Amino acid sequence: MKYYSTNGKAPMADLQKAVVKGLAEDRGLYMPERINKMPKEFFDHIQEMSFRDIAYNVASAFFGEDVDLDALKELVFDTLPFECPVVKIKENIYTLELFHGPTLAFKDVGARFMARLLRYFTSGTDTNKTGKSNINVLVATSGDTGSAVANGFLGVEGIHVYVLYPKGKVSPIQECQFTTLGKNITAIEVDGVFDDCQALVKNAFMDAELNAHMKLTSANSINVARFLPQAFYYFNAYAQMKKLGLADNLVMCVPSGNFGNICAALFGHEMGLPIKRFIAANNANDIFYQYLQTGKYEPKPSKQTLANAMDVGDPSNFARIYDLYGKSHERITSVISGATYSDDQIRETLKQCYDETGYILDPHGTCGYRALQEGLKAGEIGVFCETAHPAKFKDTVEAIIQTEVPIPDRLAAFMKGEKKSVPMTKDFADFKTYLLQQ
Numbered sequence: 001m002k003y004y005s006t007n008g009k010a011p012m013a014d015l016q017k018a019v020v021k022g023l024a025e026d027r028g029l030y031m032p033e034r035i036n037k038m039p040k041e042f043f044d045h046i047q048e049m050s051f052r053d054i055a056y057n058v059a060s061a062f063f064g065e066d067v068d069l070d071a072l073k074e075l076v077f078d079t080l081p082f083e084c085p086v087v088k089i090k091e092n093i094y095t096l097e098l099f100h101g102p103t104l105a106f107k108d109v110g111a112r113f114m115a116r117l118l119r120y121f122t123s124g125t126d127t128n129k130t131g132k133s134n135i136n137v138l139v140a141t142s143g144d145t146g147s148a149v150a151n152g153f154l155g156v157e158g159i160h161v162y163v164l165y166p167k168g169k170v171s172p173i174q175e176c177q178f179t180t181l182g183k184n185i186t187a188i189e190v191d192g193v194f195d196d197c198q199a200l201v202k203n204a205f206m207d208a209e210l211n212a213h214m215k216l217t218s219a220n221s222i223n224v225a226r227f228l229p230q231a232f233y234y235f236n237a238y239a240q241m242k243k244l245g246l247a248d249n250l251v252m253c254v255p256s257g258n259f260g261n262i263c264a265a266l267f268g269h270e271m272g273l274p275i276k277r278f279i280a281a282n283n284a285n286d287i288f289y290q291y292l293q294t295g296k297y298e299p300k301p302s303k304q305t306l307a308n309a310m311d312v313g314d315p316s317n318f319a320r321i322y323d324l325y326g327k328s329h330e331r332i333t334s335v336i337s338g339a340t341y342s343d344d345q346i347r348e349t350l351k352q353c354y355d356e357t358g359y360i361l362d363p364h365g366t367c368g369y370r371a372l373q374e375g376l377k378a379g380e381i382g383v384f385c386e387t388a389h390p391a392k393f394k395d396t397v398e399a400i401i402q403t404e405v406p407i408p409d410r411l412a413a414f415m416k417g418e419k420k421s422v423p424m425t426k427d428f429a430d431f432k433t434y435l436l437q438q
């Protein structure tokens with residue numbers, strides 16, 4: 001399979017190049033030249049299949065030409081040592097719980113898959129006599145991405161991960177999830193804000209001397225190996241709804257920030273997944289919502305909200321969605337609608353859901369729940385993604401529902417580890433000197 005750039009000015013790439021490079025030369029995002037349809041027999045029997053088997057079938061359609069099938073199967077099975085159950089919240093509204101991975105966030109699947117695919121493509125291809133890593137992943141984080149990427153790559157041979165995070169600006173739970181791991185994970189505590197971390201990473205990718213010294217790559221959702229595997233979730237959700245006999249009029253609602261997760265769902269739809277329509281639920285960062293209303297895409301600086309993993313003012317995967325539907329606003333609005341909610345609305349809905357149903361939402365999933373409550377039509381069944389466990393936003397959620405949110409054992413375990421990080425200024429010269437010594 002070849003991959004083209006959404007900007008149309010870079011050469012086609014093979015999967016290996018798309019995964020190792022991340023972004024095309026013209027700064028566009030890689031898109032597969034074809035989207036293979038899944039066969040009818042797959043959908044006929046999907047309700048009898050395990051999550052892993054469903055995922056392996058979907059992965060084969062994307063990556064089967066480029067990755068040895070036995071290796072791909074192992075890679076997919078190793079990515080998914082957990083389930084993502086669908087849970088009923090109330091009449092016609094279900095949630096797909098995507099928070100059962102190691103860091104309790106849906107980004108675990110993409111991060112784990114990407115780590116293993118990168119390893120597949122880089123092992124044995126480079127001299128490793130010095131004991132140095134073949135490849136170095138740089139990731140800037142305001143919290144969730146860093147923990148998922150660090151844990152996804154933990155212990156993967158030949159790959160070293162540097163997580164850059166703003167000092168004092170991530171929650172204690174999140175900080176523990178990437179500063180206590182050791183092994184091939186280094187946490188770098190930057191004296192600055194998230195944008196400073198991102199600038200350090202971007203500068204590093206553009207620095208010729210540094211790139212001659214070490215192989216660098218990124219692990220955010222622009223990478224095809226990180227966003228595409230999220231399609232597994234939607235086939236799995238469909239299978240579970242079909243088992244319940246409720247799969248005929250499905251509406252899938254995805255709380256969105258950079259739009260990688262919903263983009264993967266839309267790829268699934270193009271592969272033949274019978275979902276009737278999609279809703280992208282946003283917090284107050286309403287760029288996509290406004291695009292749906294007006295046909296104009298106007299990026300803005302991001303606003304801070306309670307659902308902070310969706311505080312994105314220029315969603316990077318918009319370019320993929322736009323390209324997927326031939327740049328047609330009409331085609332996009334025929335498949336996807338939007339919703340946008342203020343912090344007050346998030347508080348109100350999170351509390352209302354808890355009071356009415358006993359289910360504790362997190363602030364991101366809350367946007368999805370409300371969008372279904374307001375947007376479902378007669379005869380439709382809605383499934384929204386719960387993208388993180390509420391305990392990850394413990395203080396916020398407890399203040400809203402006035403009830404303690406227990407911390408799952410897996411999350412508590414991180415907090416027992418010893419925190420280790422490298423202090424860094426926001427000055428690129430310092431970061432470069434540090435990397436050149438590695």
Ligand SMILES: *Cc1c(COP(=O)(O)O)cnc(C)c1O
Pocket residue numbers: 105106107144145221255256257258259260261262309310364387388
């Ligand atoms: C990353 C994240 C999102 C947004 O996902 P995108 O793929 O960027 O749209 C939503 N909720 C949570 C909890 C996240 O961590």
